[in-house]
Amino acid sequence: MADPLQPYNSPVHRVLQGLFDRHRECRDGNVATYIPELAKVDPEKFGICVATTDGYVYEVGDTRHPFTIQSISKPFVYGLALDDHGPETMARKVGVEPSGDAFNAISLGEEDGRPVNPMINAGAIATTGQIKSADAAARIAKILETFGLYAGRPLDIDMAVYESETRTGHRNRAIGHLLRNYDVLTDDPTPAVDVYFRQCSILVDCRDLAVMAATLANQGVNPATQQRAIRPEHVESVLSVMASCGMYDSSGGWIYEVGMPAKSGVGGGVLAVLPGQFGIGVFSPRLDTKGNSVRAIRVCADLSRAWQLHQFNPPYSAHSSLRHAYTAAEKHSTRSRRQQEVDCLWDQGRTIRVVEVQGALSLATTEPIVREILKGLAGLRSLIIDFRHVMGLNAAAAAILADLAGQLRENAVCVLFTGAAQLSEAARALVHRFGDAAAAEVFRFPSLDAGLEACEDALLRDVFAETEPRIRDVGEYEIAAGMAAEERAVFESLLTTRHFVRGEYIVRQGDEAHSLFLIAKGVVGVWTGLLVEDARRVASCSVGMMAGGMAFIDGQPRAATLLAEDDVECAVLERSDFDLLQQSHPAIYARILRNIAASLAAKLRLADMHLEVLSCRRG
Numbered sequence: 001m002a003d004p005l006q007p008y009n010s011p012v013h014r015v016l017q018g019l020f021d022r023h024r025e026c027r028d029g030n031v032a033t034y035i036p037e038l039a040k041v042d043p044e045k046f047g048i049c050v051a052t053t054d055g056y057v058y059e060v061g062d063t064r065h066p067f068t069i070q071s072i073s074k075p076f077v078y079g080l081a082l083d084d085h086g087p088e089t090m091a092r093k094v095g096v097e098p099s100g101d102a103f104n105a106i107s108l109g110e111e112d113g114r115p116v117n118p119m120i121n122a123g124a125i126a127t128t129g130q131i132k133s134a135d136a137a138a139r140i141a142k143i144l145e146t147f148g149l150y151a152g153r154p155l156d157i158d159m160a161v162y163e164s165e166t167r168t169g170h171r172n173r174a175i176g177h178l179l180r181n182y183d184v185l186t187d188d189p190t191p192a193v194d195v196y197f198r199q200c201s202i203l204v205d206c207r208d209l210a211v212m213a214a215t216l217a218n219q220g221v222n223p224a225t226q227q228r229a230i231r232p233e234h235v236e237s238v239l240s241v242m243a244s245c246g247m248y249d250s251s252g253g254w255i256y257e258v259g260m261p262a263k264s265g266v267g268g269g270v271l272a273v274l275p276g277q278f279g280i281g282v283f284s285p286r287l288d289t290k291g292n293s294v295r296a297i298r299v300c301a302d303l304s305r306a307w308q309l310h311q312f313n314p315p316y317s318a319h320s321s322l323r324h325a326y327t328a329a330e331k332h333s334t335r336s337r338r339q340q341e342v343d344c345l346w347d348q349g350r351t352i353r354v355v356e357v358q359g360a361l362s363l364a365t366t367e368p369i370v371r372e373i374l375k376g377l378a379g380l381r382s383l384i385i386d387f388r389h390v391m392g393l394n395a396a397a398a399a400i401l402a403d404l405a406g407q408l409r410e411n412a413v414c415v416l417f418t419g420a421a422q423l424s425e426a427a428r429a430l431v432h433r434f435g436d437a438a439a440a441e442v443f444r445f446p447s448l449d450a451g452l453e454a455c456e457d458a459l460l461r462d463v464f465a466e467t468e469p470r471i472r473d474v475g476e477y478e479i480a481a482g483m484a485a486e487e488r489a490v491f492e493s494l495l496t497t498r499h500f501v502r503g504e505y506i507v508r509q510g511d512e513a514h515s516l517f518l519i520a521k522g523v524v525g526v527w528t529g530l531l532v533e534d535a536r537r538v539a540s541c542s543v544g545m546m547a548g549g550m551a552f553i554d555g556q557p558r559a560a561t562l563l564a565e566d567d568v569e570c571a572v573l574e575r576s577d578f579d580l581l582q583q584s585h586p587a588i589y590a591r592i593l594r595n596i597a598a599s600l601a602a603k604l605r606l607a608d609m610h611l612e613v614l615s616c617r618r619g
């Protein structure tokens, strides 16, 4: 309903409303009468629903009017049977070939009597007969419960329709006996047929159909309740039989024109699934000669055209998921380092490669990434594959990435996957491809910056052959650069030594600033954010560098928290002492001031480098 206070309507809703208006005058077809109770439905009823895989439902028309699910029950019971027995056992009971016959045709295999597919009555009765349960009552209870998971609410049976079909369903009973004759059903067929009649009489509304379809679109998880209705590995089997057999002897024309897996029922419902996107439910009881709702078919065909939903016409061809590729010579981590280390990174940073990937990783979108990585293997020490912008990853993509990582690791290249923590279930597909020990190494850095920093550290350790870098002479501090020996002595006399243990705060964001910290040993992390949950490590400083320079210079409160990441030793310069230098040793004062400015400039330059790399990324 349009909200009178809200002058705008969702364009999505307006398209559905337009289709509703266009087809509501259509009175072609007839309601089903072969089940006498179905003849009583109001033929004018008409509803259209679209349910998204994030749980939103668009509704137009009579979307809350109950009707019986009928044959739309078949794919869901087939899914339940697959969950109970697996595809091999089910394949012995029922085929997956379109019959080209009517829904009630006796399409059984010539020799084994196996129904050709689970979407026609014969196949559906055979399928219902497979559901594991103690007795018929438990079986229908299990079916009802499963349908309730799909719909996200408890469902009931329309007993009048059930009794009506029980009185008249001789043909289905005959099919049941034929199935018994061929040993497709191994017990008395009567209870299986009875449960089948009951499952067909489950009451749903148009909204339920859309949500049930969206659950299949969402790999079996109801988007609103987040409850799983079917094992994920069986969803594609259910959708496949819907695509080839769901509309009975109109299935070929349907997939040709509408292009999505669907199922209809003689109650007037049609349900269609856009895998990964959304579910559609349409309800209108007048049927064509094949038993499919006339308006529903037209709505789905129009909607498919309007929204370009045909599954063989994907919205875009698979693009590479490569977001950006560079080396540590082009972009360093946010660690501020001494000049000789920075020079070394400019010189040898190309041995550390970073590949940032994005989007949904499938074979087609991952293969170009693999090709890109293979192009630059000469002299490679470390490879970082950053997953921060990855939305999902399938098993095929995981397999080729893990294979490449395995080959590189065998050749002593350090491989890191960063930013993968947010991927949860999908990332596990990748993690499982490594042994526990390898996974612990490969995934040890949650953020790209931390990974890059570690790769740089390893490179610098090798080049400078220092196991535990530390300052041995005051002249090695960046802010002492250019001081003469006697100036250094004066400077040194102003410094006091302080130690911080790993994990200790050196200063906190918001504190008043009195001192400047010169790092003699260890690494200091720079964190912003006052609350633990939004704290972010924005930079770090290592031996020789100053920390806390900004507030020291401008007298503002501390802009960031400084945290000792190792056991840290600092030389501390108090502002009061520094201020005195202005009178007593103006040249030293000016030198320090200039060096602080140079250090802040280097930090700005590092920030600019990050911005530049960010702004020229693809996609």
Ligand code: GLN
Pocket: 069, 070, 071, 072, 103, 104, 121, 165, 172, 197, 200, 264, 265, 266, 267, 291
């Ligand atoms: N209960 C109905 C029958 O078996 C279901 C048929 C259908 O919806 N096509 O005849």
